[in-house]
Amino acid sequence: MTNALAKAAVALALFSGTAIAADSATFNLKALTPETALKAAQAALARCRADGYQVSVALVDRSGLVQVVLRDRYAGAHSPDTATNKAWTAVSFRTNTAELMKITQPGQPSSGIRNLPRVIALGGGKMIQAGGSIIAGIGVSGAPGGDADDVCADAGIKAIADSLEF
Numbered sequence: 001m002t003n004a005l006a007k008a009a010v011a012l013a014l015f016s017g018t019a020i021a022a023d024s025a026t027f028n029l030k031a032l033t034p035e036t037a038l039k040a041a042q043a044a045l046a047r048c049r050a051d052g053y054q055v056s057v058a059l060v061d062r063s064g065l066v067q068v069v070l071r072d073r074y075a076g077a078h079s080p081d082t083a084t085n086k087a088w089t090a091v092s093f094r095t096n097t098a099e100l101m102k103i104t105q106p107g108q109p110s111s112g113i114r115n116l117p118r119v120i121a122l123g124g125g126k127m128i129q130a131g132g133s134i135i136a137g138i139g140v141s142g143a144p145g146g147d148a149d150d151v152c153a154d155a156g157i158k159a160i161a162d163s164l165e166f
Helices: 002-016 034-050 079-093 097-103 111-115 146-163
Strands: 056-061 066-071 125-130 133-141
Touching: 034 056, 034 066, 034 133, 034 146, 056 079, 056 146, 066 079, 079 097, 079 125, 079 133, 097 125, 097 146, 125 146, 133 146
Parallel strands: none
Antiparallel strands: 056 066, 056 133, 125 133
């Protein structure tokens, strides 16, 4: 009887589509090529220049490691690090930094996030997503306000959107 029950359980699992399978010991990740990251950074920089802003733009991979940093000739000395940290913040918290700014205001349950190293809770840091996953982050710093930084970051994302796998 035990053998019959075991066979029935295996048959049920196979036919229900929930067969027990061993988890793989590895997994694959998608990342931007350096050329694609550079294209996004250049497009963001061009948009800010067209709007009259001198900025820095940074792209990080999904782990927060730097791929590209561009600093326009008159962008502030702080702007390369700030752009990099905005991009890092977006991928690290899986939230665009303008949204993070809202949910980490003083008195909010997540307000302590602002005290963590590298966190920049200002607009200008955006996730780059493809196929339902975060594949990179872009950060812009130097425009007069996070809203303007966001516009430039969006231009960078738009420049590569057709190249991304959705």
